[in-house]
Amino acid sequence: MVCGFEFTSTTIGKQIGTMIIEISTLGEAIVHKRCLLGLTQASLAKKLGVDNTYISKIENNHSIPNRELLRKLENVLSFEYGELLPLAGLHSQELEQLFDEVVTLIGEKQLMKELENIKYNA
Template sequence: MDQQKIGRFIATERKEKGLTQAALAEKLGITDRAISKWETGKSLPDASLMLELSEILGINVNELLTGERIKVDEYQKIAEENLLEMRKKEEISNKKLLNFEIIICILGFLSLGAFMGIAVLADISWLLRSVIIGLAILVFGITTACSFKIEHDAGYYMCPNCNHTYVPAMKWIVFAPHMGWKKHMKCPKCNKKGWHKKVLSK
């Protein structure tokens, strides 16, 4: 997506509606600084605002994402291109999050090993040893919780039985048996259990 082109399009359509940046921001419940960033191509509107923004400007979401008015005969093609591009961006974003999860897990285990090594091998008092062990457990707990949160938020899981893609409840993320990027869970659609594979997009 061409952010500069989209920004110019938003500015043009806003002015045609006789709206200032401040007036548009007020309608959307955001700051005029956010509008300015959109119109200068520094950022894109959040997905949660795109429909409302399009309605205010009298355009549709595909025109917003394309940065121009779309002819009726080109609508289907451009809609598909926009969907593919949004899917690609989602996959890249989720892949980065999952890589970050791996780093967090490694740091968690390294920290646990380092703290426990110090607690066991160092010639220190019982009190200090207890503090170090407690700190090790705390750090490991925090990194594990962060890892579970990323695992829940990044991507989806696909049922091997019906190919349904979904975000499982946190209890499945925490307690379901796993093997690599697969978890043994029950599908919320077909209710069958199996090894559900992690996928980056629907």
């Protein structure tokens, strides 16, 4: 079932009123939101400026859109900014920057530890 939301995955729980829909793929997330908004694949495709067969491929997890199209999907389907990126296997720039900062911090701490060892062993 598609617009009846008979999804069997269990990664992301989205609460809609009193009902929780379990979503684990980008395709499931897009189908779910598209149906909630009463959009067809053709109407969504028109809003995004793509062919409706491409929407079908995305919803069936046969294709992953680029970041630009993901942002458009988030906007048209009322997702929060960056919400679709993890489902598409991508990360936001903010997450990448945070990762770089953590790696840098860990590197600096390791360097400080090594300097302390040198100081005490000298």
